[in-house]
Ligand code: ADP
């Protein structure tokens with residue numbers, strides 16, 4: 001099972017990918033998580049991309065493509081994987097075609113005003129990437145990670161200015177991927193607006209028939 005989760009920031013791709021990855025015992029590969037891991041650990045890659053992530057722009061294609069090509073060649077991807085947040089440009093999608101044979105792309109669609117509410121209420125556990133929402137998916141103890149009890153943070157790119165920038169980047173560079181995959185007969189639409197449970201159920205139906 002090789003899947004792409006496509007959609008704007010805040011659509012719920014990461015939340016759903018975590019569940020599907022567990023169900024099918026396949027890795028959930030989020031390019032955003034990989035970049036943030038490198039930023040937190042101050043690696044060379046992290047230092048290179050920190051200001052880009054903070055600004056809401058995209059990391060250059062060549063760097064991102066090499067990273068994903070390398071990740072997909074690892075052993076744990078042999079039985080499948082979920083790509084969350086990649087590809088984000090036509091150049092990335094074309095490169096991906098050359099090193100994988102993905103057939104199923106799930107597009108999470110959701111109006112902008114809901115996106116802004118989801119992103120501004122998002123809280124994350126920095127080291128694991130576990131994601132919560134202050135209203136829709138609150139932690140057991142406010143402000144604390146359920147597993148470790150550590151403090152949750154607001155991602156630096158979940159500030160209002162950065163959110164607007166990321167949405168603009170999404171419409172300009174990533175939304176055209178819908179047409180790219182629709183033309184190849186690979187695109188499945190998901191209404192990402194309802195509750196997490198309802199989105200999960202409609203996703204399971206699509207994956208069963210895919
Ligand atoms: P993405 O990976 O697409 O950027 P996330 O999975 O991080 O999105 O979700 C963004 C925010 O919205 C998080 O705070 C998450 O808890 C919350 N969220 C995810 N799915 C839903 C949903 N179906 N309804 C309400 N809130 C949701």
Ligand code: ADP
Nearest residue numbers: 009010031032053056057058059064085086088
């Ligand atoms: P969200 O799901 O909230 O949009 P992500 O965690 O997927 O956020 O991505 C955070 C940031 O990481 C992006 O705004 C961008 O700077 C960078 N990034 C992630 N994936 C890619 C990609 N495929 N190409 C370029 N930049 C990326």
